[in-house]
Amino acid sequence: MNLRRRLLIEWALIALFGTLAVILATHWRGTSAFDNLVYDQLSSISRPKPDNKILLINIDEASLARVGKWPWNRNIHAQLIDKLASAGPRTILLDVLMSEASSAADDRALVEAMQKSGAVYLPLNFHSPGSDGKAYDTEYPLSVLDAAAKGVGHVNITFDNDGIVRRINLCFDSGERSWPHLAELIYRNGAAPSPAFAGLARCSQHLLLPYAPRDSYSEISFVDAHEGRIPDQLVKGRDIIIGATAAGMGDNYPAPFSDGGVVSGSEIMANVVAALRRDDFIASAPVWQISLFSLLPMWLLMLGFLRWQPRTALIVSLCLIATVLVAGMVALSASIWFPPGAALIGIILVYPLWGWRRLQAMSAFMQSELGELEREGEIVPLALNPDRGSDLVGRQSAALGSAIDHLRDLRRFVSDSLEHLPDPMFVTDMVGTVTMANHRIEDYLGPKLKGTALKSLLDRIVAPMHRRSVDEYLRAIEREPTGDHQPFVRFVSPDGSHFVMRSAPVVNDLDVHVGQIHYLADISALAQAESDREEALQLLSHDMRSPQSAIIALLPTVPDKDVSRRIEGHARRTIALAQDFVDVARMGESPFEGTDVLLTNLAHDVTDNFWPLAQERSVRIEVIDDSDSGFVLAEPDSLGRAIANILDNAIKFSPVGGSIQVRTRRIRDVEARMLELTICDEGPGIDPDLLPRLFTRFAARSVPDARIKSSGLGLTYVRAVAERHGGKVWVENGKKGACFHLRLPEAADPIPDPAA
Incomplete structure (x- = not known):
């Protein structure tokens, strides 16, 4: 992996x-x-300001020392409520559980004070677990006090896992009914519920309580308020919360303050009321x-x-x-x-x-x-760091450094090898930018070719008339780096030099095509030789044939007809020799352009052309088709001429009254379907010493008294045509004469037209 x-x-x-x-x-x-x-x-970074409409009256240590041990006579609470009511507070919260009866007189006094004030709220308590399988038991205030109170609500405290009070429940479901928080009742005071309460998704939903700074609410001691040492303006219009703060009364709780410590239940109640008014509870x-x-x-x-x-x-x-x-x-x-x-x-x-x-x-x-590099054997084995005291990664890093040094040497070797190539060379990446070039091409185009666009480089080295063929060649390489396309492209540069370009894909270790390497070979000398060769061929095909044609034109003026006939034969033979030489020389230069040809029909056409010559020598020619009308992909002119060369020799060396058999048949070759044309005569056959090299140039002239006395180019032309068509030709001596065999690939079946 x-x-x-x-x-x-x-x-x-x-x-x-x-x-x-x-x-x-x-x-x-x-x-x-x-x-x-x-x-x-x-939360301690920015705390809300305390609500100045809330006043805390604390049952503190000083009050216990002055009034006496808790619990107090309810008449004392009645007296305080009377004094507070006379100053006109908004609400009075008596945050003290009063679920048990006291003396009738004291209870009656407290009831009368509460009724007279009309603004006193009392808490109720829940015990968990409840009796008879209930989740909670509700501890109500004394019934007479409950009836006299303006409202009764829960004051349950919710502790987090660390025992700190951060959250509050504005609603508590006891199983029998849902109780609003006492602070919620104070907020309402007979009016509509708070926005926070109205927005609760469920009764058990917790809200995070934003605490004002500790001890920031206005507060006085219970004993001071009871003894009248409180001005009326401090009470008027405010919400009064009466609660215990003395350490021994168990109404102090840890709160989320960075300095630690506890806060009283009444201060928590004040923060809840203030948050309800500000509507800034923090929801998770x-x-x-x-x-x-x-x-x-x-x-x-x-x-x-x-x-x-x-x-x-x-x-x-x-x-x-x-x-x-x-x-x-x-x-x-x-x-x-x-x-x-x-x-x-x-x-x-x-x-x-x-x-x-x-x-x-x-x-x-x-x-x-590193192991793979060593196994490949292209570089020397990589020695690990001998310092065994270092860790594994350190030793591997040292080995990697050694491998990199070896790869640098290898890269230098490759770079030097490319630099000293005898031909120009350059490398391009997938976007057509030159990434490497040797000095041969830099000598031709100038230094600093690295980073040059391939298009710009080709503009400088390829003449406009050849630019299209070069671009098509490079596109074919890019589309199919390893596909079947032409191996090179030939072009002329603007200064008249001739080049051959060969391009090959550059792949990485994952066989991903990452670029191309291009080789240029200067073939200007070869191009000049080809030009000289073409001039020689022109000399043979035109300058040598023209005098012979002139000789033939003058023959009617020769009085001796026998001499005239012999001169004409030699002249025409010279013309045919020149044509054979030119055709053989040019055959490898032109592209093959074949068409489907019915081989038997082509044999008939050639035979018909030789009918006068055969009649003159009383030679009978028989064409037999055993190929089931097989087709070959052929160039009719060259293939017909090759058959004519063989048939011409067969007629010349057949005895008077002899016969020639031309047979076509289908051959089941191992590799492909083949058609074979056989021409057999009844002549003397071919000298055994000549058979192995009969189709080479001038083979007939090298053997004295040979059957075929010619230049040897006719059969050389036959072999060139056979090879051009992907086939082969050979000869063998039969019982009566020589048999020439021309075997060619059968044409592929045409693809049916879907629209037909």
Whole structure:
């Protein structure tokens, strides 16, 4: 497995592990202690101002010392309520449980004071677990007091796992009915519910309570208020909360303040009332939003791991931690709480895991690659660092450094080899930019070709008339680097030089096409030789034939007809010799342009042309078709002329009254379907010494008294035609004479036209 694939797999596994860890931490509140600590610190940055319409009257140590041991006579509470009522408070909350009866006179006095005030609220209490399998038992105020109170509500305290009071329930479901919080009743005071209460999704929903600074509410001692040492303007229009603050009365609770300590139940009640008025309770975000908020930074970091360098990943990780905390603070200022613990766990988990797995993968990859280099044997074995005291990665890094040194040497060797090539060479990448060039082409086009666009380079080296063919060749190489296309392209440069370009794909170790290497061969000398050769061929085909034609034209003036006939034969033989030579020389230069030809018909046509000559020598020619009308892909003119050369020889050397058999048949070859044309005569046959080299040039002239007294170019032409058509020709002596065999590939069946 290559390094990239392994890293991607391990990246996916780490991402999956981190996602599961974050989701579990979110749903199971595994980071609640940390989240609470962060909440306490963030909430202490900006606390709301205390509500100056709330007055706390505390049953403190001084009051207990002056009035006496708790519980007090209810008449004392009645006297305080009377004094407060005379000053016109908005509400009076007597935050003291009064569920048991006292003396009738004292109870009656308190009832009368409450009725006279008309603004007194009393708490009720819940005991858990309840009796008879109930979740709660409700402890109501004394019935007469309950009837006299303006409202009764719950004052239950909700503790977090660490025992600190951060949350409040504005509604409590006892199983029998739902009770609003006593602070909610004070807020209403007979009017509409608070927005916070109306927005509750369910009665058990907790709201985070924003605490004002500790001891910031106006407060006086119970004994001072009872003895009249309180001005009426301090009471008028305010909500009065009477509660216990003395240490021994058990109504003090730990609150989320950085300095520690406890706050009284009455101060908690004051904060609840103030929050209801400000409507700034802090709601915890839904679980799905917390999950999304927690997963987002982790996934951002995981995606960054695929592209960032390690240093960038570390910096981004630290920035994400800070961003999570800042985002939590911003959300808290908007009265929404996103616990950051799960998000921080995701970041803190995936960063070291990814670093560890990446280091492990790199170590394994280096070990594998170094071993592979040694096994390939292209460089000398790589020695590990002899210092065994260093760690594995250190030793592998040393070995990798050694391998890099060897590869540098190898690269230098390759560079020097390319530099000293006798022909111009350059390399381009997949976008057509020159990445390497040797000095041969730089001598021709100028230095510093690296970085040059291929199009610009070709503009300078290829003449406009050949530019299209070069571009088509390069496009074919690019489309199919290893496909079946022309092996080279030939062109002329603007200065008249002739070049051949060969291009080959450059592939990496994974067989991925990454560029092309281009070789240029200067064939100007060869082009000049070809030009000279063409002039020689022109001399043979025109300048040598023209005098012979003139001789034939003058023959009618020769009085001796026998001499005239002999001169004409030699002249025409010279013309045929020149034509054979030119045709053989040019046959390899022109492209093959074949068409489907019925071989038997072509044999008939050639035979018909030789009918007068055969009649003159009383030779009978028989054409037999055993090929089932087989077709060959052929050039009719050249193939017909080749058959004519064989048939001409057969007629010349057949005895008077002899016969020639021309037969076509289908041959089932191992590799392909073939058609064979056989021409057999009844002549003396061919000398055995001449048979192996009969189709070479001038073979007949090298053998004295040979059957064929000619230049030897006719049969050379036959062999060239056979090879041009993908076939072969040979000769053998039969019982009566010679048999020439011309075997050609059968034409492929035509593809049917779908529209037909």
